[in-house]
Amino acid sequence: MTKRTQRTQKVDIYQELTDRIIRKIEAGVKPWQPTWSRYGLARNAATGHIYSGVNAFILNLFCEHPIPYYMSFKQAKAMGGNIKKGAKAERVYFYKSYYKDESGKNINAEQAQAINEMGGETQRIAFLKFYHVFNIADVEGVEVETPEITLTPHERIAACEAVVDGYQNAPVLVHENADQAYYAPSSDKLNMPQLEQFKTPEAYYLTLFHEMTHSTGHESRLNREGITKPAKFKSERYSREELIAEMGAAFLAGHTGIDGDDEIDNSAAYLEGWLKVLKEDNKLIFKAAADAQKAVDHILGK
Incomplete structure (x- = not known):
């Protein structure tokens, strides 16, 4: 071995x-909030x-x-x-x-x-x-072909729906709690508020992609420790799983061409928490990015 x-x-x-x-x-x-172009x-x-x-x-x-x-x-x-x-x-x-x-x-x-x-x-x-x-x-001195960007909001939403629909063996998507978005591993349910409750369609899909990334950690999928083992709020395992979900949502946003620049919530406490875990583990960003990529590949069926 x-x-x-x-x-x-x-x-x-x-x-x-x-x-x-x-x-x-x-x-x-x-x-890890997607701010890049389409x-x-x-x-x-x-x-x-x-x-x-x-x-x-x-x-x-x-x-x-x-x-x-x-x-x-x-x-x-x-x-x-x-x-x-x-x-x-x-x-x-x-x-x-x-x-x-x-x-x-x-x-x-x-x-x-x-x-x-x-x-x-x-x-x-x-x-x-x-x-x-x-x-x-x-x-x-090099001609590089770049795509013409003519997407409309409707087309961007359609691209997001294609990702959601293409997720095989996905958790059940429900709208039971209108006030919260979360993934529940015990019941394998993903709860979302209604699309109309969000300021923009992009905000809805970024939130949905975050929770979908969490759901890939279920034991029937990628069996990721951050989902299969309970973790205390702000613990290392909790922070790593949240970082994986944030990066997974960012990767899916890049895949579908949506821009989340207007949806950033930079609360001081939130950013302070990330500073703490990154300063304690300088390999965390590499580990989280690798796990986020595995999650995205699973969702996309790669």
Whole structure:
């Protein structure tokens, strides 16, 4: 069986990103609330790849341009272009791994698998790395095709309804309590106020997406600890589950093209709670983003 460990980095990548998000919160911004444009989640303009997990989150959050499309220096050069002088790069994060056998000798993945299959033990050492990408606004000499944005509010709502309708083995959606939106794991019910009670359709769907993300943690779905085990308000487990739901709603908002910029509720107490948990665990944002991506993929049937 392979054991996972993580190597301490000279530069703490986890802390660097967490510090950037903390600065956003301290400035009064709720960073996982979708504020990006209707171009949707960030993508690589050279390959069309849509970034997921923490990369989808940060490439939209820290994008200073209207269109969140990116490419690397090498990709721009291969397409006959170049990067503008003084352009600011963003990071795309990924994990690399190497393996050791019981004696501590370096082995490759195939050798590790063979040893595991024979009942031996190996060690997998995973470490976080990154590469740089640039927004297409900072790329010269490359023509990038961007979609025409002609969506109407009705069409955006239709896109949201398609996500709701496509959620297989979903909880029962009820309107039993007009004053609250919540997911109840014991009965596997998702309660929502009526659409007409919200200031905008976007606010309704953002709230619904939040509760739908919670519901993926049910034991019959992704069996996530934040849902299957009761947690006290503001505890680490409670905070992590709420962060997963917030980010899941943001990812689904990006998928459907709705903008929640007008729906932000930045109460001081709420933001103070997030500061506390992020300062205590600098890997939390990576863990929550990964779990949120799994939840969204489950809802979308991926």
